[in-house]
Amino acid sequence: MTDQGDPSIARSDPSLTDAADVARALAVDPETGLTAAEAARRLAEHGPNELRSTKKNPLWRRILAQFTDPLIILLLVAVAISVVAWIVEGAHGWPIDAVVIGAIIILNAVLGLVQEARAEQAVAALSVMTQAQSTVLRDGELRTVASAELVPGDLLVLGEGDQVGADGRLLRASALRIAEASLTGESEAVEKSATTLPEPVPLGDRLDMVYKGTAVARGTGRAIVTETGMATQMGAIATMLDETREEATPLQQEVGRIGRLLGRIVIVIAIVVMLTITLIEGIRTPADFVTILLLGVSLAVAAVPEGLPAIMSVVLALGVQRMAKQHAVVKQLSSVETLGSASVICTDKTGTLTTNQMTIERIVTASGTVDLSGAGYAPIGRAAVNGEPLEPGALRTEAQIVLGAGSLANDAQLAEHEGVWEIEGDPTEAAFLVAAHKLDGTVEATEQYGRIGDVPFSSERKMMSTVHRRADGTAVVLSKGAPDVLLERCTGVRVGDAVVPLTPERKAAALADIEALSQAAYRTLGVAYREAPEFGATGPTGGSGASDATGGSGVSDATGGSGVSDAAGESDATGARAGGASGPIVEPDESHERDLVYAGAVGIIDPPRPEVPPAITEAHRAGVRVIMITGDHPATAARIAADLGIVEPGQAAALTGTQLDALDDEAFAQAVRDVSVFARVAPEHKLRIVDALQDDGLVVAMTGDGVNDAPALKSADIGIAMGITGTEVTKEAANMVLADDDFATIVEAVREGRVIFDNIRKFLRYLLYSNMGEVLTVFFGVVFAGVLGLSDASNESIVLPLLATQILWINLVTDSAPALAMGVDPEIDDVMARPPRGMHERAIDGRMWVGIVTTGVTMAVVTLVTLDLFLPGGLIPGETGTVDVARTAGFTVLVFMALLTAFVARSATRSAFHGLFSNRWLVGAFVLGVVLQVLVVTWAPLQVAFGTAALDGAHWLWCAVAATSVLWVDEIRKAFVRATDRRRAASGIPAVRDAGRRVAGDGGSRHPSSLP
Template sequence: MTDQGDPSITRSDPSLTDADEVARALAVDPATGLTTAEVARRLAEHGPNELRSTRTNPLWRRILAQFTDPLIILLLVAVVISVVAWIVEGAHGWPIDAVVIGAIIILNAVLGLVQEARAEQAVAALSVMTRAQSTVLRDGELHTVASAELVPGDILVLGEGDQVGADGRLLRASALRIAEASLTGESEAVEKSAATLTAQVPLGDRLDMVYKGTAVARGTGRAVVTETGMTTEMGAIATMLDETREEPTPLQQEVSRIGRVLGRVVIVIALVVMLALALIEGINSPSDFVTILLLGVSLAVAAVPEGLPAILSVVLALGVQRMAKRNAVVKQLSSVETLGSASVICTDKTGTLTTNQMTIERIVTASGTVDLSGAGYAPIGRAAVDGRPLEPGALRTEAQIVLGAGALANDAQLAEHDGVWEIEGDPTEAAFLVAAHKLAGIVEATAQYGRIGDVPFTSERKMMSTVHRRADGSTVVLSKGAPDVLLERCTRVRVGDDVVPLDGARRAAALADIEALSQAAYRTLGVAYREAPEFGSLDQGGDVADPDESHERDLVYAGAVGIIDPPRPEVPPAIAEAHRAGVRVIMITGDHPATAARIAADLGIVEPGRATALTGTQLDQLDDAAFAQAVRDISVFARVAPEHKLRIVDALQADRLVVAMTGDGVNDAPALKSADIGIAMGITGTEVTKEAANMVLADDDFATIVEAVREGRVIFDNIRKFLRYLLYSNTGEVLTVFFGVVFAGVLGLSDASTDSIVLPLLATQILWINLVTDSAPALAMGVDPEIDDVMARPPRGLHERAIDGRMWAGIVTTGVTLAVITLLTIDVFLAGGVIPGGTDSVDVARTAGFTTLVFAQLAAAFVARSATSSAFHGLFSNRWLVGAFVLGVVLQVLVVSWPPLQVAFGTASLDWQHWVWCAVAATAVIWVDEIRKAFVRASDRRRAASGGGNARGGGTGVRDAGRALADGDGPRHPSSIA
C-alpha cells in the first residue's frame, strides 16, 4: 500500500476523528496492517521512532575536553614557561623540557579519548540489549519488533504489561486501562475507549488515544500509530529539556573528594618544596626558575590521579559487560557499585526461585502413594514407592489410570524443539502430559483414544470433562478437577482391577489423602471416569446431544495428584552463598502461604522448622512499628498486593539496608523503582518492569542475582585496588622529591654537581613515571580476578569509605618505602652521602634512582591487589597485569638506554651492576608489605577469636519468628485447572 491518504487529519487532532477515518488517512487496513515494503519506505521517510538523545559532542570538542583539567592546564603553563626561558637563554638546540611535557600531554589526551570511547561503546551495547519491543500487525500477521521501528500507520496490538511504543488512535479496546503518570502525572490508570471524542480536551482526558512511554495496566486493545519519535507527546516534552544532568554516584563523589584533598595537600607540598629550593639553592638564572617551577607543577600532576574518572568509567563498563555475559544486564554503570553493597534480596517465587514449570510429584490412589522424580517439562523421571521402583500391581494400575485419564482430559500440548521441551496451554494440564511419559505403557495406551467431545472448564464448576472413543468403538467420559468437587460426582472408586462402591470410609480416606497433599503445599487435582455408552452411536451420525454437565455423574474416582512448581536446582546453593555473604533473602509472592513456606524451607531461605509465612491480610492489621518488626523477623510473605511490596522495601531501607528487588509484572514496578537495585525478569517481565529496573535478568534465574552481587563486589574491590595502587605510586613520587630536596645535603646531591639546583628526579622523569606506571597497570587491575573471597564478608554499607583507615596506613607505608629505596639507591651510587663508596655521577645515580622507583611502582601493582592476601597469591592470574608490568619494564629500559630518550628525559646509561641493584631494591616494596599484611592478618585473627569482628556468613537477619502473625495452617483451597 503506497497511498498516503490525508495526513492533515492526523496532524490536527485524531482524537476528534473517527478511528476508521484516521486509518484511511494513514492509508492502512486495520485488518491486515502495513506491508513490509511500506514499513521500510515510511521508516526511511519518518526516521526511527526514538526520542532525540543528547547530542554527541563532535571529536574536536572531545579532544579539547582532554585539555581542560586544571592539572593539564598547569602542564600547558609549564610548557609556555619552558619555551619562554629557552628563548630568553638564546634558543639553542631544542626546548627538551617543553617537547617532552607536550608529548606527554598529547599521549594523555589520546589515552583519555580511547578510554571514553570504550565506556561509550559498552553503554551503547547495553542499551541495544534492553530496548523496548512492540507487537504490531503487518502483512496480516502479528510480529514483535523493536519499538524504534514503528512507523505512522502501524497497527499496535496492546496487552497487559506492554509499554505503548508510539502515539496512536484506538481502534478497539477491551477493559483497557493505561497508566499515564509518566506523561500527565495522573496517578490512577485511565480507562480507555475507542469512541470518538466530541470536543477537544486536555491530554489526560483523551480517552480514545494512547501515547508513547505510557503503560498498559489492564485489558487489551488495538491502535493505529499516528505519531512517532519526536512528534509524539513524549517527544514534545523532550524538546523542552536541553540537558539532563546526572547526579554523580557516591563512589564518583568520593573519587572527586579524594582528588580535591590530594590536590590541596600536594599544592601545599609543591609550594613548600619550591620555596625551600629557592631559599636553599637560590635562583641564579631564568633556567633555575623554570626548573623549580616545572618541578612544582610535576609534583602536583604526579600526586593527583587525574586519570581516575576515565579509568573508573572503563572498569565499570567492562564489569557490566562481564555481567551481561552472565545474563545480568545492568542498564546503568552507576548501579554496579550499589550491587556489591546489596544486603537484602527481595525475590518473587515463580520463575525466579522455581522453574515455573508445574510438575506432578505425587500420585495418591486407593492403594497408596507413588512418587515421581524429575522436574520441569522434560519427560524424564521414574515412579517409586518409598524410594523403591514401582512394581506391577494394584497401585501401578491405579497410577496409570490417573495419569492416562489426566493426559487425555487435556487441552495442552507438549513438544520438543531443538532439544528443549516446551508446552502450549495451561501448565497444570501439561504436567499430566509430562508425567504420562514416566510410567511405561501410558503414552501408547492413550494413543488408542479419539476425542469426540468435551465439557470445558469454568471457574464456577472447577472441573472439566472430555469424551473419548476407544479403538473397539466404546466410549468413556474422563474428568479432572478440584478433588472435593470431583468426589461429589463420584459413586465408585477404582481399586486395582476392580471398581467398588465409594462408601463413607473410602470417601473419608480419599479426602484425608488430599488434605495431606495440601498440607505438603501441593496443588491438588482429582481424576475420575465412567463408561459412556450413550455416545456409542455418534460415529453413525446419530442425533446425540453434545456432552454437558449432565454427563458428569456416577463417576469412578481414580485418585489425585500433587502438583508443584519445583525449585530450580541451582537456587539452594545460590541462597546458601548469599547467606554466607551476609545477604538476607526474602520471598515475596502472591502464592498461597503454605506453598510459599514449603518452597522457602526447601530452598534454605528459612529453617524447615520455622517455615512460616505472613500474608498481606495480616500485614494490613499491623501498625507501622509492628510492620517494621515483622519485616525484620519474617522472611516469607504470601498473598501480597503491590502496596505491600513497596511498603516492605521501604521498611527495609528505613533500617539502612541496601535492597535488591525482583519483579516481572506491572504491579512490581513501584517496588522496583523504590528499591536500591530493581531487577526485572528478562523472559517473563513486562516492558514496564524492565523500564523501571536497574538490572534485567536475561534468564529469570535467582542464581544470576547472587552472581551479579559477587561480580559487583569484585568490581568494587578492583576499583579499590587501582585506587590503592595509584595512591601508592603518587605518594611515593611526592615523598621522593620532598625528602630528596630536604635531605639533598645528607644524600650528597648538593656536593655532587656544579649545577645551582640539583634534584633527586627531574620534572620530565616524574611525568614519565606517571605515564608509564599509572594507566596500564591501573586498567589491568580493573579486570583483576577475585583474589580475596568477596562472599566471605558482610555487605559494604553505602556510606562506607572506599579508602578507609587501613588503606591509608598501607598507602603511607608503601609510599615511604618507595621514597626510601629510591633515595637510598641514589645515595649508594653517588659519592658522599650516608652510604660511602659511590663513584658515579649525579646523572647516573639519579637515573638509577629513577629506574628503581619505576620498577618498585610496577611491583607495587601486585602488592595493591589485596589489602590482606600475599602478593604471591595468584601472582600470574591476571595476564593483563603481567603484560602491563613487562611493558613498563621494557619502556624503562628504552628511556635509559636509547640516546634520543636519554636526551629527552635526562637519563644516563647504566651497567649491569646498576640494573641488578635497581631490580633487587625494587622488591623491597613487596617484602615490607608482606610484613605489614602478616601483622594485619594476625590482628584480624585475634579480633575474630575475641568475637569483635564482623559476623561472616549465616545470612544477616535470616530468621522467622513463627509467631501468631504467621499463617501456620496448611492450605484448604480447592485446586483448579485454569
Template sequence: MGMPGDASTGLDPALTDADEVARRLGVDPDHGLSSAEAAARLAVHGPNELRSARRTPFWRRALAQVADPLILLLLAAVVVSVVAWLVEGAEGWPIDALVILGIIVLNAVLGLVQESRAERAVAALAVMTQARSSVLRDAELRTVASAELVPGDILVLAEGDQVGADARLIRATSLQVAEAALTGESSAVEKHPGTLGGAVPLGDRRDMVFKGTAVSRGTGRAVVTATGMATEMGAIATMLDRTEAESTPLQVEVGHLGRTLGRIVIVIAIVVMVTVALVQGVRTPAEFVTVLLLGVSLAVAAVPEGLPAILSLVLALGVQRMAKRNAVVKRLSSVETLGSASVICTDKTGTLTTNRMTIQRVVTASGAVDLGGVGYEPVGEATVLGRPLADGPLRVEAQIVLGAGSLANDAQLAEREGAWQIEGDPTEAAFLVAARKLAGTVDEAARYDRIGEVPFSSERKMMSTAHRHEGGALVVLSKGAPDVLLRHCTRIQVGTRVVALDAVRRAHALAEAEALSEEAFRTIAVAYRPAPELEGGEGRADAAGFGEASERDLVYAGVVGIIDPPRPEVRPAVAEARAAGIRVVMITGDHPATATRIARDLGIIGEEGIALPGARLDGMDEHQLRDAVRTVSVFARVAPEHKLRIVDALQAEGLVVAMTGDGVNDAPALKSADIGIAMGIAGTEVTKEAADMVLADDDFATIVHAVREGRSIFDDIRKFLRYLLYSNMGEVLTVFLGVVFAGALGFTAASADGLVLPLLATQILWINLVTDSGPALAMGVDPEVDDVMARPPRGLHDRAIDRGMWIGIGVTGLVIAVITLLTMDVFLPGGIIPGGTDTFDVARTAGFTTLVFAGLVTAFNARSATSSAFRGLFANRWLWGSVLLAVALQVAVVSLPPLQVAFGTAPLDAAHWAVCAGMASVVLWVEELRKLGMRAAARRRADGGAPRVRAA
C-alpha cells in the first residue's frame, strides 16, 4: 500500500522512519495540520469512511412491494378477472380488475413511503453515533469526527480510544492495541515507534495502528497515513459481500404472526368459497370469478401485510424521539429490550453525579487546605479553618500535591469562547483547576517536561510519570488510591523537609484519607521521588528505563478530597424507577463509604443499607454471589471482572439488566448485559462501540426517560397490532357469518343475484386500504394513555400478543361482524329484524359503511387494553386526522357515481348514515363495558381478592 500524500514513492510507512513519514506528509508532529490544510485534504481524499453498500435501485424496491405472496395472489385475481371479462364479451371496462390493480399500486406506494421514512430515520441515527478521534490541529488538542480525519493528521491516542485511521506511530508509552477486529489476534499487541527492519504480516506491524482497532492500554501519537477505503479495514471491506440485516425478535414474531394468520385466513377463505358453492351454487364463469375474488380479497384483507414496514417506521421514529432526550439507541432491536429492563446497574461518577469533579480539600502532614469554587472554572480561595492560606509549611505541601498531581496528568484545561473546557478525565482535570487556584503552582509545574509514563489502570489503581526539570533534575510523580499509593511510599513531605514514613505517620495518613471518604469525598493521594537512575548518557533522560519498577521509595505528599455532587434530577428519577419495578444498583470503583453516602442521598438504599466491597466478592462462589445480588444494591471498590460477575449473577436470577459504563474495563460487562449503555461525554470509543445505547449527557435520569420511551414504543406496537387485528378479524367474521347465515338474515330473499355476498371483493380491499394505513401509522406514534412506569417491567420473552389480547381481538371482531350484519338486516325486508324496505345493494352499502366506521372506532378502543377510550381522547391529532380522512373517503366511495361503479355501492340518505354511525358506536360501548369489568377485577385483586361489602 502506497503512502497517502506521496503516491509517487510507493513507500511503506511501516518500513519508513516516523520523522520521514511526517515530512513526506507535510506535517509537524508537535503542531499537527492547520484547519485550512485539513479541510483541503478532506476535499481531496474524501471522508474517512468505508464505502457503504450500494443502495437498492428504486425499481427493485418497488418490485419488492409486490413480491409478497398475498399480493401475487391479488395479481392472479386480476388476471382471472380480466380473462372472465374477455370470455363474457369484453363489454365496458373490467371494473373489478382495475380497482384491485389500483389498490395494489396504492399499497406499493404506501410501502415505499414508509420504507423511505424508516431509512432516513436510521440514517440520522448513524450520524448521531459516529466515532470521534483526538487530533492535533493548529497546535491544539481537538476532538473531531473520525470521518473528518485526513492523511497527515496527528492522532493522540489514549486508553479506551478507537483508532480512527491507519497511522504510523511517532511516540508511544506502554501502548497496547486490541487488533482482533482486523487480525483475529485475541490478545492486545504492544506497539512502539521504532522502524521495522523488513516486510512483515499485518499482525506484526508494531509501529503502525489501524482503523477499527482499539487502544487497551497506554498512550501514543501517530501520523495518519491512510483513510477510508485506503485503510487495511477498507481492504477487507472490499472483499465482503453485502449481508442482510438480521430481523429483530419483534419483527420475527410479527412475521410469524403474519404467516400464521395467512394460513388460518386462507383456510377460512377456502371454507367460505366452498360454503358459497355448496349453499348457493356457482353456475356461471362470472359467479366463479366473484367467489374466487371474494376468497382472495378476504385472505389479503385479513392479514396485516403492512406490519413490517409500519414496525420499522415506528421503531425508528421512537428511537429519534429518544435521541432528542439524549439517549441515542444504536440498534432498533434494543428498544424492545429496553422496555423490559428490571435492573439498572450504574456507575456513580458522571452518571448519578454532575461529572464536574472539584478538589475541595488538600490534606497533608501539616493540616488541611479548603479550596472554594466548583466545576472547571479555576476560581476559588484557598483557606484554612475559614481564613486565607498563608505562606508556610502547609502552603508548600499543598503546592507539591497540586503541582505533582497536575504533572502526572493526561487531561487538558482551556478557556474557549468564555467557557472553561476540559479534554480528558474529569478527575485529572480537577487537579489542573485546583492548581490554578493556588498562586504560583502552575508556574512551577510549567518548568517540567514529561519523558515517560506508566498509565493508570483499574487493576493498578495508580499512575506515574517521569519528568525533567528545566534545571536538569529528574523526578518520578505518582498519584492513585491512598491505600495503594502508600504501599509504595517510605518517606513523607513535612514542610520543606522529607522524613521517614513510620507506622504512626502511615496510620495517620490512612486515617485522614478515610475521614475524607466518610464525608463523601473521592480521595487521590500524591507522591514523588527524585530519580537520578533515569539519567542517560550525555545528560539525556533515559525514558526506556522508566516503568513500574520505578514506583518505589516514594515520598508521600498528601491526599486531596474531590467532590462530584449528585445531579438534582437523579433522586426523582431513582424514585420513578423504583415505582416502575426497576431496581437501581450502583457499581463503582470508589471507596465504600463514598458510595454508601451518595447511594443514601439518592434513595438507592436506605439508612441501613451498606456497600459490598469488591474484595468480598473474590471469596464468593456463584451461588453466594447470586444470594448477595438479591439484596445488595451498592458495590464499591470493584474490579472489571467483578462488574461482569455481578451482571451475570443478576441475569441468572431472571432479571433483564441494563448496565452503564465509560471505560475500556466496562466493555465486557456492557456486552454481557441485556442493554449496554455507554457514556457519551466521558465514555471511551471502545465502550460506545460495545454499547447498545449512548447517553449524550451522561445523566442517569436520561436512562429512566429512555426506559419510559422504550415501554411507550412497545405499547404503541401493541396498540397498532391490536387495532389491525380488531378490524381484520371483524372483516373475516362478517364475510364468514354473512355467508353461513345469509338466509336467516334475509339476504337470500332480498338479492336478485345468483350469489349473495355480504361484501364484495373490492369493498374488502377498500376497507383494508382505508383502515390499515393512516390510522395504523397514527397508532404507532400515540402518546401514553396509561402510565407505562406505573407497572412492573414485562418479561423479556413475553409475547407482543398475549392471551388477553387474543380474547379482546376475538370479542371485538365478533361484535363488529354482528353489528355489520344486523345493520344490513335492519334495511332489508324479512330476516331477524323485519320492517326494512331497501334493496340488497343499499343494505350491503350500509353494512360496508358500518364496517368501515366500526374499524375506525376501534382505533380509539385499541389505544389501551384497560383504560377508557375517552381518556386522552384528543391527545393524538394524527389519529383524528387519519380517521376524518378515512370517513371523507368512505363518503366519496358511497356518494360519487364513478366510485359507486368501481366499488359496487349505492347512495345512502341521512337516515342510513345515522344508523351506520350509531351501529358502529356499539363497538365502543361494548369495549367500554369490557374494560370497566377488567378494571373492577384488577381493583379486587389489588384489595386482596375480597369483594367490597357494604356494611349493614
C-alpha cells in the first residue's frame, strides 16, 4: 500500500483511537504489513528510527582541539618567543627554530586527527555489530530488521525478551506485560491490552500503547508503529536531557594519573635544567634566553607522552574489532580492560556449556538397556548393549517401539539444510526423531501410520498423546511424558512380542530403572500405547497394540511424516502428522489416556560442547574460576560440571536455590566461595551470587539469555549476552554479546582482553623508556658539559648536548608509528599463565619502573659517551671533530636506541629476540624511523632545520653498534628477573598480587561438608 492515509489521526493520540482506524490512517494492512518498497520510501521520508546523538564536532573544531593541550600551548609560546627574538636580532635569514617547531606542531596535529579518525571508525563499526533488532510483518512475511529501519505503519511482532523498537498502538495482546521502568519509572511490568482507552490518561496508564526503549517481560503481541526516532516518547525525554559527561574508566584514570605524575616530574626537571644552564653558561643575549627556554619546553613536551590517550583509544578499538571476528562483540571500548581482569566466569549451562541439542543416549525397557552413540541433531550413531551391537530379539523390539512411538507422538520436525541438521519445535521431541534413525529398521517400519488426532502436552498432566491410524484402518493411542505419571495410567508392560500385566513388582522395577537414569543425570521420558478401536475405521484388531520390528514400531520414514526431510533436504510441510492412512480427524481427550501399555523410557541429555573442556582447563590455568548457574536439575548440573572439569568428580553436589534461601548472609557468602555449581536457581539468586563474589573483591563475568537474567548481567562487571538465544533486553543490558553462544569464546575474549592490556603496557613502557633516555641525556649532558668536552669544543654561548628541535624530532619519530604498531602486537608472554590482574593494580608497577630507569640510564650514558668520543677533549681521547658532528652522532645514537626499545619493551621478562619479526607493523615502523633519521642527517634542507652535520662511515658504524647496547643491557636485566622468578617458584613463594584477593582457579568446593 502506498497511500499514506491521514497520519494525523494516528498521531494525535493513538491510545484513544481504534486500532483499525490507526491502521487505515497509516495506510497499512494489519494482515500483511507494509511492502518492502513502501517501508523503504517511508524510511527515506522519516529518517532512521534513532535518537538524536550528540552533534559531531566539525573539522575546524577537531583541528583546533589539537592545539589546546597545555604542552602544545607551551610550544606555541616558544615559537612566538623565538620569532620575537629573531626580529629583535635583525630578522636575518629564516627563524629556523620557529619554523621547525611550528612544522612539528602541525605534523603532530595531523597524527592526532588520524588517530581520532581511526578510533571513530572502529567504534562506528562496533555500533553496527550491536544494532538492536525488531521483528516486523512485511509483504505478509515475518522479517527481522534493524530497529533503526522501523517506519510509521510497520507491524511490530512482539515476544518475550524483545526490546520495543518504536512507539506503537497495540493490535492484539496475549498475556502481554511490558517493563516500562526506563520510561515511566514503574518497577512492575505493566499488563497491556489492545482495547481502546475511553479517555486521555497519563503515559504510564496507556495500556493499549507500547513505547520505544521498553521491554517485553512476558507474552506476545502485535502493534502498529505510530512514531519513530525523536518523535517517540523516549525521544521527547532525550530532548530534555543535557549532555552528560562520561566517567573515565579505571585504565583511563590510571593513564591520566601517570600523565600528571610525569608532567610534574618533567616540569621540575625542565626547570632544574634551565636553571643549571643559566648558572653554568649564563645568559648574555636574548638568543641565549630563547635557546634555554626552547630547550626546557622541548624537554617537557618530549618527556610527557601526550599522545597516549589517543593511541590507547586506537589500540582498544582495533582489539575490540579482533574480538568481534572471534564472535565476541564488546559494546564499549572501556569493557575490554575489565574483561581482561575477569577472575570469575558465572555461566549458564544450556547452549553455552552444552550444545543445546537434546540427545537420547539410553533406552530402558523391561528386557534391559540400550545405549545410543552420536550427539546432536545429525542422525548418525548406532545402538549397542554393553558395547556390542544390538542384536534382534526382545530388547531390540522394545527399543524400536519406544523410539517409534516417541517419534510419532511428536510435534517437532527435523530437516537437513546444506549439510546441517536443524530442528523446528521442542528439542526434547526432536531427540526421538534423531534416535529413530540410529536403530536400523525403526523409521522404515512405520510408513502405515497417519496422525488423526492429539491431546496436547500440558504442565499439569506432564504428558501428551496422539492418535494414529494404520493402513488397515485400525488405530492406536501413543503417549509420552513423565515416566512416573505415565506408569499410573498403565495396566500392562511390553516384554518382547507380548504384553504382560503391570504387576507391582514390574512397576517397581520400571521406577528403579527411571531413578537410575535420573541419578546418571539424564532427563527421562516414558513411552506407552494402547489399541484404540473407538478410532479405528474397521474396528478393533485384537492385536498387541504395537507392531514388531517388521510391522511398524510407530515411526514414519523420511517421506512418511516423522518430521524428517526427504533426500532433497526440504522439510515435510505437515511434519509428524503426515504419512500412513490418515483418514478423518478425531478429537481425543484425557479419558483416552487409560489402560496403556508401558513400553519403556529414554534418558536424554544435552551433551557438552567438545570445545568447552579445554576452554575450562585454560580458564583455570589463567586463575579464572568457572561457576555454573543453571535452572536445570541438580544431578544433571553436577554431572555436566564434572564432565567439563568445572569440579572434580566426587566433589560437593550442586546447591539449589531452595538451599541457598535457607542460608544467612555469612553462610551464603561462604557457599559462593566453596561451591561452583548452582542448580534450580531463580534470577534473584544469580544477582545475589554475583554480588557476593564482587564483595570478595573478584571481577565477575556473567552470562545470560533471558529477560530475567538482565539484572544480574547489569550488576556483573562484565555482562555477557547470548547472541543466538539471547533476548534484546539481555543484549541491551550486557557489555558483550556472544555471537555463537559458546563458552570457549568467552575464554578467548578474556585472553584477547589480557593481550590488549598487555599491549597498552607495552607502548606505555616503550614511551617511558625512550622519554627517560631523552631527559637524562639532556640533564646530565648539561651538568657534565665541561667534563665531556662540549664547552671547550664550541664557540656557542650556550652549549647543549641536544638541540630543542632534535628533541622534538625524537618525540615525533618514536612516539607515533612504533607506539601504534605495539598496540597490535601479537601475544608475546603467555597471558593465560598468570592470575587475573587486580582492578586496582597499577599499570606501571615497581618492576616496570626498574626497567624504565635502567633503560633510560643506558640510553643517556651511551649517548653522552658518543658525544665525548667524537670531541677532541673530555674523558675519552677522541678524534678532532666539531660539536655539530659529535652532537649529530649522539642524536643519531639516541634515535636508534629509542627505536630499538620498541623491541625491548614488548615483554617485561622475555628476550627481545623472541618473535622478533612477528609484528610486521613494528618492523616497518622501525625501518621507517631509521630512514627518516638518515634523511635528517644527510639531506641539506633537514640538516639546516635540525642542526645536523654529515657523518662518515665510521660514525654510522659506531652509531649502529652503540645503539644495540640498549638491547644487551636489557637482556641481562631480564635474565636476572627470570632467574629470580624461578627461584621464587622453586621455593614456593607466589607471585606478588593484590592483597586479599582470592586465587579463583581452584575449580570448586574446598569444604563440601560444611554445606547442606
